[in-house]
Amino acid sequence: MALPQRQAMRLLSPRMQCLSKQSAIRQARFISSRYSNSTSRSVATAPAATSSIIDQLTPGAGTRNPLDVRAARVEYEEQKQYHLQRMRTAGMGLLLTFGALAMILFNLDLDSIEQAENKRRGGQQLDASDEANARFQGKEVHVIGAGDGKRIVAGSGGQEIELVETGTSSVPHFPRTIYLPTSSVSAAPTPIPGIVGVAEPNSRENPGNIANQEEYTLVGLGIRTVMWIQVYVVGMYVRTTDITTLQAKLVKHINPTASALIPSEKEDLKKKLLDADESRAIWGELLKVPGIKTAFRISPTRSTNFSHLRDGFVSGINNRTGEARALTPGVVTEYDSEEFGRSVQDLKAIFKGSNAPKGSVLVLSRDENGTLDVLYQPKPEETKGKEMERLGSLADERVSRLLWFGYLAGAKVSSQGAREGVVNGCMEFVARPVGSVETMVH
CATH class of the missing domain: 3.50.70.10 (Chalcone isomerase)
Known part of the structure; x- marks a missing residue:
């Protein structure tokens, strides 16, 4: 018994839409004739109202017949996909946030932070450069000269090791x-x-x-x-x-x-x-x-x-x-x-x-x-x-x-x-x- 009713509803749905469309047209004409003494008003308002109502009731224009089972199913699937997409986007953003946080923590140079904190607590910045205060394999590092001609050495008294800057504070020097x-x-x-x-x-x-x-x-x-x-x-x-x-x-x-x-x-x-x-x-x-x-x-x-x-x-x-x-x-x-x-x-x-x-x-x-x-x-x-x-x-x-x-x-x-x-x-x-x-x- 359910099958004939469903088929009847599908056949009835286009007919109801057609009747609703005609009713809307008659209503629009009634609104236009009520103000027939003012030509400018009828011209300005009647076509716009007619077009708006007809467009809203036209199949496929965004409004679906609530009695149309197929249209209701399509609308349900669209809403489901919309919410699933939002959940995926939110989940991906959460994963990227945790990944970026893990990378930042892994790449954090705790030694440099500790040195900066010690300097801040000391109150004054030392006059000597970082190279001069660093040590290489237990030897104090000295910077001799400046510019392109400067030399960086570790140790003194005939046990000097000439060094080359590496470009990173983690391992600042390599021996020449x-x-x-x-x-x-x-x-x-x-x-x-x-x-x-x-x-x-x-x-x-x-x-x-x-x-x-x-x-x-x-x-x-x-x-x-x-x-x-x-x-x-x-x-x-x-x-x-x-x-x-x-x-x-x-x-x-x-x-x-x-x-x-x-x-x-x-x-x-x-x-x-x-x-x-x-x-x-x-x-x-x-x-x-x-x-x-x-x-x-x-x-x-x-x-x-x-x-x-x-x-x-x-x-x-x-x-x-x-x-x-x-x-x-x-x-x-x-x-x-x-x-x-x-x-x-x-x-x-x-x-x-x-x-x-x-x-x-x-x-x-x-x-x-x-x-x-x-x-x-x-x-x-x-x-x-x-x-x-x-x-x-x-x-x-x-x-x-x-x-x-x-x-x-x-x-x-x-x-x-x-x-x-x-x-x-x-x-x-x-x-x-x-x-x-x-x-x-x-």
Whole structure:
């Protein structure tokens, strides 16, 4: 019985709308004739009232017949979707608010806030600069001179360490030179004796290490960020005795007959070092084995752990292997072998679950044969006398090459700031005659 009634209502609905429409028209005509003595009023008011009433009663004009079941169902669904959309928007806004709050709290530098609060309570700002009041690995930092010619050193009395500003207050300085062991895994599988860091050979901090330490000079540095959060400062070093070789290869790549590059040639080299394909070719040539010794020094700007660092390194390797496969589609690359896969797994095993506090030092060194050494030292100023330990070594030069490419070559690098810093350092090298930079360092 319900079905015939519903069909009857559907048939009746258009008829009722039609009757309502005619009634509205008759009412509008009655209003118009009532004021027939005033022509201007009938012309001005009757059509407008007629049009308004007819439009309101016209199907689809915004008013639905309450007896039309289908129209009522459509209206219910529209209201439901409207309220669901508002709930989704409100929920998304709430999630974004909590996410932004979490990011702000995670990125908050409590040390800087504490220093600012201490200064405020002290009442007066100290005359000395922040650099002069800072300490580097337990040594007081001094600023000598001003402007482009200023020097920043830590310590005094023949134990000075020349520093370079990093651009972040979390890790404000990097040493211009460091000293690393000469031996690789094949020659010295035992732990490294003495402190490996910025101490000069045969110094009080690192006595008797002339035979097993080599000097490395900073090429450039930068900050690795994830979104807008600073993760660590990374700087590239080259063995000081290899600077001449690095200079010569960079210069000869642009001008085979020159000993130094002129400004236009320097600009050409800079563009190539920042280009995705050209940079891969140039650094591939510079990292050929046997070749030069290089290293990356990494210092976290906030407390982290080896797992996070490892994931970043492996991600960089995967990106570079993907680029290599894209350049040679359908061709088996040197990174498709099982041996290379085992080497990547060995790299992961080196970084076992351990914390890397803010200001600690991780060194990735690559010798002339491409062997990777991973060295680590906790915060030097808090662990005086603690040796820098070797976490592990890896002989497969493809792993270290791709790690280096992750910072220096390809379309997307781990730290664009570090890449630009290294490129700018190379520009300073090639602007001077080959062999002169090594002499200036000494």
